[in-house]
Amino acid sequence: MSASVYTTSAKVVILGAAGQVGHALTELLEQAPGIEPVPLNRRQLDITDASAIQDQLSRHLPDYVVNCAGFNRVDAAERQPDRSMAVNRDGVGQLAQACAALSIPLLQLSSDYVFDGHYASGYSEDDEASPLGVFGRSKWEGEEAIRRALTQHLILRVSWIFSARGDNYLLRMLERARHEAVIEAADDRRGCPTSADDVARVILAILRQLTCGINVWGTYHYCGAEITTRYGFCEALLAAARQYEELKVQQLKPVAAANLNALAQRPASSVLKCRKLLATFGIRQRPWRSELQRVVREIYGEH
Ligand SMILES: NC(=O)c1ccc[n+]([C@@H]2O[C@H](COP(=O)([O-])OP(=O)(O)OC[C@H]3O[C@@H](n4cnc5c(N)ncnc54)[C@H](OP(=O)(O)O)[C@@H]3O)[C@@H](O)[C@H]2O)c1
Structure with a gap:
C-alpha cells in the first residue's frame, strides 16, 4: 500500500461517545489508520x-460528525415526551444546522421504530414512516430536521442494538435470568438484532468511502443478518451464557408482546432491508449469532 494513502487524516467528532455505539465506534476509530476520532x-x-454545539464544532472543525447521542428509552419517552423531542428532534435539528453552517457532513443514527411494523417482509428506505410512539416519532422528526437543514447527511437506521455495556435488552434479560426462575419474551415481535461493534464497523466502512469524495448522501438501513423474535434472541442468549454460568432461570416462556404491559407500543415487525447499503457501499450484513457469542464472551471476561 502506498504511503500517501494515510498522509491526510479525517477528523471525526463522535457524539454520545459513552453510549453503546459511541463507545464501540471510538474504540474502532482509535485503531483505524487515517482517522482521528x-x-x-x-x-x-x-x-x-x-451554542455548545457551535463552540465544539468550531473548535475541532472535523471532517465528519457522527451522532450516536440520543434519548433511547422507549417507555420513558412516553412519560417524558418533551425530553425525547428535545434530544432526538430539536437537538439533532440544531446539530444539523450547525453542521450546515460549517459545511460538515453529518452521519446520524436512526431507528427501525420510525415504522409501524405492519410489513412482515421488512422495510426499505423509501417505505413510509409511521411511528407508533413518542420515541419513534422523535427519531423520525429528527431525521426530517436533518433533511431540511443539510444536504450532506447520511442517516443510518439500525435495530435492536446489543453490547456488553450500557442499557440494552441483552443485559436486562441476562440479569433477570440470573435471578428469576421463569422469564418471558415476546414471540410475536420480529426484528434483527445488531451488535454495537457491528454498527461501528459499518460506520467506519461508510466513512472510508465518504473520504473518497463520492456523493452518496441519503438514508440507509443496516441490521444483523437473520430475522428472529425477542424470544429467539433470548433463547440464543441463554444458551450462550450457560457455557459460562449456571443461571437461575428454568423456563423461558414465549408470550405475546401485548401481555408484557410495556408502556410504549412497539412495531410487531421491524425488519430492515439492507440492500441499498450493499449496493452503494458493498457492506454486507454480519450474522448476529456470531456477534452474540462474542459479546457473551466479553461479558464473562474472555476476549
Ligand atoms: N439501542 C437500540 O436498540 C437502538 C435501536 C435502533 C436505533 N438506535 C439508535 O442508535 C443510536 C445509538 O444507540 P445506543 O444504543 O448506542 O444509545 P445509548 O447506549 O443509549 O447511548 C446514547 C448516548 O447518548 C447520550 N445522550 C443522551 N442525551 C444526550 C444529549 N442531550 N447530548 C449528548 N448526549 C446525549 C447518552 O448519555 P447518558 O447515558 O448520559 O444519557 C448516551 O451516552 C441512537 O441514535 C439510537 O436512537 C438504537
Whole structure:
C-alpha cells in the first residue's frame, strides 16, 4: 500500500461517545489508520445546547460528525415526551444546522421504530414512516430536521442494538435470568438484532468511502443478518451464557408482546432491508449469532 494513502487524516467528532455505539465506534476509530476520532460524551457536549454545539464544532472543525447521542428509552419517552423531542428532534435539528453552517457532513443514527411494523417482509428506505410512539416519532422528526437543514447527511437506521455495556435488552434479560426462575419474551415481535461493534464497523466502512469524495448522501438501513423474535434472541442468549454460568432461570416462556404491559407500543415487525447499503457501499450484513457469542464472551471476561 502506498504511503500517501494515510498522509491526510479525517477528523471525526463522535457524539454520545459513552453510549453503546459511541463507545464501540471510538474504540474502532482509535485503531483505524487515517482517522482521528474526537469522542465527546454528554458532559462534554449536550446536543440540546445549541451554542455548545457551535463552540465544539468550531473548535475541532472535523471532517465528519457522527451522532450516536440520543434519548433511547422507549417507555420513558412516553412519560417524558418533551425530553425525547428535545434530544432526538430539536437537538439533532440544531446539530444539523450547525453542521450546515460549517459545511460538515453529518452521519446520524436512526431507528427501525420510525415504522409501524405492519410489513412482515421488512422495510426499505423509501417505505413510509409511521411511528407508533413518542420515541419513534422523535427519531423520525429528527431525521426530517436533518433533511431540511443539510444536504450532506447520511442517516443510518439500525435495530435492536446489543453490547456488553450500557442499557440494552441483552443485559436486562441476562440479569433477570440470573435471578428469576421463569422469564418471558415476546414471540410475536420480529426484528434483527445488531451488535454495537457491528454498527461501528459499518460506520467506519461508510466513512472510508465518504473520504473518497463520492456523493452518496441519503438514508440507509443496516441490521444483523437473520430475522428472529425477542424470544429467539433470548433463547440464543441463554444458551450462550450457560457455557459460562449456571443461571437461575428454568423456563423461558414465549408470550405475546401485548401481555408484557410495556408502556410504549412497539412495531410487531421491524425488519430492515439492507440492500441499498450493499449496493452503494458493498457492506454486507454480519450474522448476529456470531456477534452474540462474542459479546457473551466479553461479558464473562474472555476476549
Ligand atoms: N439501542 C437500540 O436498540 C437502538 C435501536 C435502533 C436505533 N438506535 C439508535 O442508535 C443510536 C445509538 O444507540 P445506543 O444504543 O448506542 O444509545 P445509548 O447506549 O443509549 O447511548 C446514547 C448516548 O447518548 C447520550 N445522550 C443522551 N442525551 C444526550 C444529549 N442531550 N447530548 C449528548 N448526549 C446525549 C447518552 O448519555 P447518558 O447515558 O448520559 O444519557 C448516551 O451516552 C441512537 O441514535 C439510537 O436512537 C438504537
